[in-house]
Amino acid sequence: MDNSKTIIPEGSFAMRLFMRLGLPRIAWSLRRLHCPVDRKALVLEVGSGGNPYARANVLLDAYFDTQERHHVPLVTDRPFVFGQIERLPFKDKAFDFLIASHVLEHSRDPEATLREFQRVAHAGYIEVPDAFFERINPYLDHRLEISQSNGELIIRRKAQWENDPELRSIYGTNARWYFNRHKIFSRLPFAFNVRHYWHDEIRWKIVNPHVRIDW
Secondary structure (H helix, E strand, O other), X not given: OOHHHOOOOOOOHHHXXXXXXXXXXXXXXXXXXXXXXXXXXXXXXXXXXXXXXXXXXXXXXXXXXOHHHOOOOOOOOOOEEEOEOOEOOOXXXXXXXXXXXXXXXXXXXHHHHHHHXXXXXXXXXXXXXXXXXXXXXXXXXXXXXXXXXXXXXXEEEOOOOOXXXXXXXXXXXXXXXXXXXXXXXXXXXXXXXXXXXXXXXXXXXEOOOOOOOXX
């Protein structure tokens, strides 16, 4: 199928309505109910953790307990498989749709992970923190900074957990107080997260492929 002719709606009618009403936080909460497939479609969620999407039929996570999930209890209330996203234990095109919400940024091998997503599913949804947010609020267990441009994921490998200590220090002097005081991140969630829908092919670019991220 020609990927250029396949358009996956990035939001439901309710999401678009609340955005028009100037209520992005409500629209953001509704995104977890939006899965653009019919009821017969088989949906896999990888890195499902403690709060899987309602529409997911099959769940996958790497560990029963992990600090990366901030010790939120693992949910296994439907068919569940342990496995690594870099090597998914499923046959080619076993699923109609794949959900990967806040999991790609943890990968030590994003190329292998994205190839696996394409291998096991016909289409999918990827959600990650935006690169700017990650740069000023780095997480110890995030190994990638990811943005999106013209339908392509732009991925930067982090040489260390804190990619730019100087910028983070400058931000923390005054801006952090302002951002937190006015709840900027929670008030404008669409601005600080990447939402990427794909069909047949995931377009991505690693801007610094030689940087090691095995710290």
